Structure formats: C-alpha cells, structure tokens
Amino acid sequence: MMRRFLPVVLLVAAGSLAAAEFTPLDRIEAQRLLSADKHRQPTVVTLWSSDCGYCKANLKLLSSLTRNNRKLRVITVAAEPENAHLWPMLSRYGLAGPHYAYGSDSPEAISYAIDPNWGGELPRTFLFDGAGRKERISGVLTAPAIEKATGLRF
C-alpha cells in the first residue's frame, strides 16, 4: 500500500517525503562509497543532476556497457535532493543501482566527502577497477576510457 502511494505523495508534496527509489546520501556514506578499498569489483560511481544534459549521455553509455559486461557495477548519485524529476529521468536507463540522492546533510559536506578536489561540475565520474585503483573524470565519458579505468572489456 505504502509503496503504491508514495509516488503520489511525492508528486503533491514535491519531495517532502522520501521515496524508495533513492537512498539519501550523507557525508559518511559518501566517503565509504568513494573509497577504493570498498570496491571489490569494477565499479563506476556516476554523479548526475536533473539539469545536466551531458549526464544523460553518460547514463546511456553506462547502461549499454552494463548489458555488454555484467561484471560492471554502476552506482548513481544525484547531486541534488530527491525531487519529482529524478526517478523519471533515471529509470529509463534501466540501471540496477544502488541509486543515491543528496540527503539532509550539508550539500557542501557531501560534495567534500565525495571528492575534496571536485568543483561541482557535472557529470563527474569515479571509476574503480576493484583492485584498489580509482580514477576521476569530469564530462562526457567514452567506452575506451571506462575500459582503461575499470580493466573490463565491453
């Protein structure tokens, strides 16, 4: 009952209640999510937002790569609080998740925990090879760049 009801509440209350699609991100979870030693398989953490057109290109590419190689794990982080725009924009890419959105923690504290050297530009992507290596890329990704950083072949 509650699950069926939630999107309606979200629509009406413009995100004043949390929906189930996104896990709220705080600074502690952000730091854990971006630690290379926490990723034991090739993983891409991709930051996006509803006003970032270039982010759609990355989500589309990552979506197709996960279909080509099931070893790739894609974690999405919306760099904005959960709102009614987010899930309709993200769900079309069929990414398994997990999916995060900025929670009630200070947005600047969350961004700092993600990457102290990040200036807020989007898309911003962190690529882990699962063996301790981590790369950062701002802007639109290419398949060869993802192959190089994750060690996977697509």
Added chain:
Amino acid sequence: MNGNKLAVVLLRVIFAVKQSLPQGGVLLPAVVLALVVQGAQAADAVPTMRPAKAARPELGSSAVFAPDGTLLAVAKQGEHVMVYRSSDEGRSWSPPAVVNAQPEAISADGENRPKIAFAADGALLVSWTHPFPKPNTGSIRFARATDGQTFSPVQTVHRDSAEITHRFESLLVMPDNRVILAWIDKRDLEAAKANKAPWRGAGIYAAVSTDGGRSFQPEHKLADHSCECCRVTSAIDADGAPLFMWRHVFEPNERDHALARLKPDGTVESVQRATFDRWKVDGCPHHGPSLVVDERGVRHAVWFNQKDGAGRVFYGRLAAGSGISVEGQRQVGGPRAAHADMAVAPGKLAIAWKEFDGERTQLRGLISADGGDNFSEIALAATDGASDQARVIRRQDQLFVFWRTEKEGFRLFPLP
C-alpha cells in the same frame, strides 16, 4: 497565507490527490491534512525557521538597499516570491510582502534566485524564473511596485511561450529608467535539435523596457552558444553601455566567459571573449561569474574555471580594446572557494565567496582599496548547514555581504 489562499491550496491538493489516486483510499484525508499543516507552517515561517520534516528550503535570495537605507531581501516561500524589509541592517525583519498574488513554481536554488532592484523612477522591481513541469524549462517573470509596496500583475518578459529553457535571468536597471533582462534561452538549440543539427551550448536573449519595467519590447538574441546553466551577470560600462557576462562555450568545448556590450536600444554592439583559462569540458560547471565597473570605468570580474587541471575562483580586470585582455588575474581563496560575488563603492572593491573547510562552510571576503592591485582577506562567518551563495551589496559608500544560510537565516555583514 490568508484564509482564501489556504483554501485554494487545499482545493488544489485535494484535486491533485484525486487525480493521481483513482482508488482514493483511507489515507487521503490524513495526507491532505498533513500537507495543509506543512504548508501552513512553511508559509508562516520566517526565513530563519524551518519545519522539522519539510523538504530542504530553496535558499536562493537577493538583497538590495532602498534609497532610504532600508535593506530589502527577496526569496521564495512555497509558490510565492516574498520581499522582506529590515531597518536595522538585518537584525530584524518585517513580515514579508507577497510579490506574485497568484501562486506559481519559483526557482531559487543553486545558480537560481529571485532578483531585486530599484528602477530609476523609484519603483521596486523583482524578477525570477518560473519553472514549467518539464525539467529545465521555464519563463522569466517580472513584477513592479511603483510605490515600493504593491506589485502590479506579474508579466512574462519574453514573447516566446514555448515550453523550453528561459532561465537564469540577470536584471539590470539603467539611470534613464531602462530595465534590461538577459537570460539563458534554448530556442535555437531546440530548432537545431528539430533539424537534427549539432548545436553547441544554449543562447542568451534579452528584453528591454524603456518605462521602468511597465512593459517590455520583444526580446532579441545577444549570442549563440552560451553555457547551459550558469548564472548570468550584468553591469554598466564606463560610457553607460549595458554589459552582460556569462559562461560561454567557445569552440570546441572551452567553457570560458563572454562579455556583451549593448547599444542604447538593447541590441548587441559586441560580444567578446572575456576569460582565457581554456577549461575544456562537456559538462555543467554550475558556476556563473560576477561583473562590476568601478567609478574610474575599470571592469572587474570574478569567475570560476578549471585552469591547469585545478578548479579555482579567479579575479581579473577586463581591459577593453579590440579584444579583451585580462589584467591582474589572481586566485580568490583556497582550492574549495566557490560562487564569488563582487561589488564596488567609491575607492573600494569587495569580493565575497564561500569555502568549505572540511567541517563547515566559511564565508570570506577580499577587500581592495587600490582598484584590485592589492587585497586583504577577512573571515566573515561560517555555518554548519546548507547555504546560499553570498551577495555583495552597496549602500552609498559602504559595502556589505548578504548571506542566507539554512540554520541562521538572512544575515548582513558590514565590510571595513
């Protein structure tokens, strides 16, 4: 919120819930009640207060001093733009006045905020972006209060009514009672997309009023290929020409800044590249510039760019000529400095920005008494929670920093 408006909101909520929930269900009355209670709390709250479980408020605000020295702030509260007044430099605030009698969605987060200014004829002017339901679309809205209190019906400043991007407006008032708004506009991008043609970035359009904002002439284009979602800034040049500055996308994908000089009728005289940091990225910096012209006619700007691989806030003077050259470019603040703003008063130039230190967001300032050759840095404030961008504002010969934070509300810091 008065009783009538509350009733309208209540009816809208009931209608929306009924539309969205065909099977009704026992939860309906409880949800409506909860929403009404929440709405009432939000509407009654002063900016420093926040209902315990409400969504994060959108903090985007602007401030200006009235000719009589009163401080005015503009911010959104639900579906209304509100004007707050303080006669004691921000220590206490009057109950807010509603700008838009008819409720509507309002953008007031990140690079978005309502703007406030006084026209040359003394009228109070407010502008904002009204987002449409489709993401990243909206219209530029404008209201004028001739007596400084009672606002005329809200007008959309552009004739184009397509459900596309008209967002991130900049409001410029001229001494001859012209009012010019320029904004990011995607009509040419949409046309290119319809023809399956490639298009770089968005565009900048402007609308001119010659009667202090009572009416606007049809809008016209200032430039193609602006960046898509960074705030736009404006100033008046040494000879009185209107200036607008924005983040641009220079070929192939260098997100430096452009400066447009306008003719008296508001059409473009020139558009020149204004910064040369060559940040190549297919992405959204979410970081627009600020521009001022001092009493000697020198243009000063602050902006954010990635240069040599590091994202930094920069200050520089934009020397006029056949091409703009940047003089005295220097870094502002540390590696986490963000969203700088600037203002000038006779003999004074001030920059303010925020900078996260690992624990808290610091508000810091740079003051120059020699036209930007030398600066002294000062710490102004800090906050634990979310915060708006800082605004530097002027009252006669004195400069202040206005900063809205989630925990502390509106605050004003006089600069030395």
